[in-house]
Amino acid sequence: MINPDPVMALSTLAQLDPAVLAQSPHVLVSWWKPVLILAPVVAWAWMVSSVFDKHAARFFLGPEKWNAIHLAFGVVGVGAALLMPLPGIAGFLVGYLILIVLLAADVLLFVGLTNKDERVPEKHHLRLDFSSFAEAKLARSEAKQQATVQLEIKGPSGLLIRAPQKDSPEYEIRAAAEQIFIKSRQARASQVDFAPAGEGTYAASYLIDGVRQAGDAIPTPDALKLIDFWKGSAELDLKDRRRKLTNTVEVGSGAEHTGVKIVTSGSQSGMRLTMTFDPDKAVRFDIDDLGLLGPQLDSVRTLGKQEGGIVLVAAPSDHGRTSTMYALLRMHDAYTENVQTIELEIEDRMEGARQLQFEPKEDGPDYATTVRSVLRRDPDVVGIMELPDVETAKEISKCDKARSRVYVSMKAEGALAAAQLWVKAVGDANGASDGLTGLIAQKLVRRLCENCRVPYQPPPEILKKLGLPADKIKQLHKKGGQVLIRNKPEICPACQGLGYVGQIGVYEVYELDDDMRAAVTKQDWAGLRNALRKTQRPSIQQAALRRAVEGVTSIEEVMRVTAASPSRPSSGKKKVARPAPAQPAAD
Ligand SMILES: [Zn+2]
Structure with a gap:
């Protein structure tokens, strides 16, 4: 047997x-x-x-x-x-x-x-390679971490939100919600968005350096649980699934904490959640760090020293306009000068300044009336953070321009487009040109990842097309996304394979003289364009190309960002768009 x-x-x-x-x-x-x-x-x-x-x-x-x-x-x-x-x-x-x-x-x-x-040679050195074991171990520990609660979450009232009992369904939701935060921070996202994508799923998307990157698809029931978790943490009304609700929570571990703005809203297709990380830090820049080229920075400082006058600050949505507005206002000493702002949403606090958040009320004053009442008190410096309607533009044009410096933030593709839009909104070219002192316009280009950018020799005909001196430029850079690790190409750890890390502003800055103002009065846009060009100051595209020559960005990125820019003046017949409706999104 x-x-x-x-x-x-x-x-x-x-x-x-x-x-x-x-x-x-x-x-x-x-x-x-x-x-x-x-x-x-x-x-x-x-x-x-x-x-x-x-x-x-x-x-x-x-x-x-x-x-x-x-x-x-x-x-x-x-x-x-x-x-x-x-x-x-x-x-x-x-x-x-x-x-x-x-x-x-x-x-x-x-x-x-x-x-x-x-x-x-170095690359042929022998390694007793145990990396596959290490990777497997890392994957196991990551999987374990994904299922655990590891962060501190504080509600708007500053109270810690306790982790639920282990092995409860709530614990699982909390761990999954924390993973959203962890993944977003690892990817350097400034914002993550959950929106219904049809067919019983939600799609996550991450805003990284101003460009939206698609994330995972999540089954709708799971996504709704996650949305409700963040909504509850932000002390928002869980039953209200239609109106736009917003509040801020604090998430982190140890000494490191991040402010997270939670915004939820609903539509026919379902609920939507947007989480914005450290929104105040995202718009806080020193004037020197915005990306202005040397002579442009000089012009901005000159404009800052002048008393009175209107300066238009223009950019498309999500191109750094709010950051520039705050940096311009910070050039003024809020303790010796009376600095005021009118904002739809206060994105950063400025010490010493009076920041007024406009709250629309049924029987309260409208935005234009609020602006008028502020300007009537003759403040030294005013930041109008949005130009939502023509009424507001008319009110601004009526202020004492010799006394008050007014920075007007508006959505436009460039300096010339901003001037056109301004005249159209004020509705009176004389009133619009009177006291118009400066035009500042900008866009954001992504910075190439210095860890993996790829140098190349540009063909002379391409350089000629771009208006760059072919004899002087021997090398440009393009995005990489990969690096050689042990002689094998792998995803660059510095940029997670995107090829870009961070953004830089590219600007047009013009101080206006009497001739330029006369061109505005006559609505002679070709004349204004020629006058601006004669200043020898770079346009947005030229500033961006200069950054490409420096290796800061790529030609591809310059084209992506500036291709939509109509640097040509529109013909007299072409309709100029009305000022866009208020955009509460962080620019
Ligand atoms: Zn890289």
């Missing part, structure tokens, strides 16, 4: 006296001894014959000498395992250990000497 019980089999084995077995000349060893000995020897022999032999030959390490050394190690090792004079299993184990140590010593010796040998 065959006994399948392994315990029985083991005890049978133990009954045999190993000493007797070892001493018997016919039974050299038990069946398992040669198997144990062969396993490391085969592995070692494979390594020596297929890896080390080729390596030794290719880098002149002398394969004959090396093969003799390998062989010596192997023979001594196997000899020790087989001929250990000590009796019994203990004797075998000592011999076996010596075999393992000798084979390992041989391998380490070869690798060590190879890597020290100056004739062996």
Whole structure:
């Protein structure tokens, strides 16, 4: 009868006296001894014959000498395992250990000497690669982390939101909600958005350096649970699934905390969630760090020193207009000058300034009336953070322009377009040109990742097309996204393969003189364009190309951002768009 019980089999084995077995000349060893000995020897022999032999030959390490050394190690090792004079299993184990140590010593010796040998190029250095084990371990620990609550979440009232009981469904939701935050921060996203994508799913998308990147699809029931979790954390009304609701929570661990603005709204297709990370820091820049070129920065400072006058600040949505507005207003000393703002949503607090958040009320004053009442008090500096309607433009044009400096933020593609839009909104070219002191327009281009950008020699005809001096520019850069790690191309860790990290503003800055104002009064847009061009100041596209020549950005990115820019003045007949409706989104 065959006994399948392994315990029985083991005890049978133990009954045999190993000493007797070892001493018997016919039974050299038990069946398992040669198997144990062969396993490391085969592995070692494979390594020596297929890896080390080729390596030794290719880098002149002398394969004959090396093969003799390998062989010596192997023979001594196997000899020790087989001929250990000590009796019994203990004797075998000592011999076996010596075999393992000798084979390992041989391998380490070869690798060590190879890597020290100056004739062996760096990329051909041998590595005893355990990275696949490390990766598997990392993946396991990541999976474990994904299922755990590890962050502190504080509601708007500053109270810590406690983690639910482990193994409860709420715990799982909390862990998944934390993962959204963790993934967003790892990807350097400034914003993450969850919106219904049809067919029972939600789509996540991440805003990284001003460009939307698609994320994972999530089944609708899961997405709704996550939305409700963040909504609840922000103390928003869970039952209100239609109106736009917003509040801020704080998320982090240890000393590091991030303000997260939670915005939810609903439509026919379903609920939507937008999380914006550190919205105040995102718009806080020093005037020197915006990306203005030297002479442009000088012009901005000159404009800042003048008393009174209207400065138009223009950019399309999400092109840094709010950051520029705050930086311009901060040039003024809010303690010696009376600095005021009118904002639809206060995105950053400025010390010393009076910031007024406009709240539309049914029987309250409208935006234009609010602007008028502020301007009537003759403040030194006013920031109008949005130009929502023509009524507001008319009110601004009526202020005491010799007394008050007014920065007007508006949505436009460029300086010339801003001037056109301004005249159209005011509805009176005389009133619009009066006191018009400066035009500032901008866009944002993404910065190339310095870790993986790829230099190349641009063809002269391309340079000519771009208006760049072909004889001076020997090299430009394009986006990479990959780096060589151990001689293998892998996703760049600095930019997660996107090829870009961060953004920089590219500007047009013009101080207006009497001739330019006369051109505005006459609505002679071709004349104004020529006058602006004569200042020799770069246009947005020229400023962007300069950044490309410096290697800060790519030609591809310059084209992406500036292609939509109509630098040509529109003909008199072409309709100029009304000022766009209020855009509460962070610009
Ligand atoms: Zn990179």
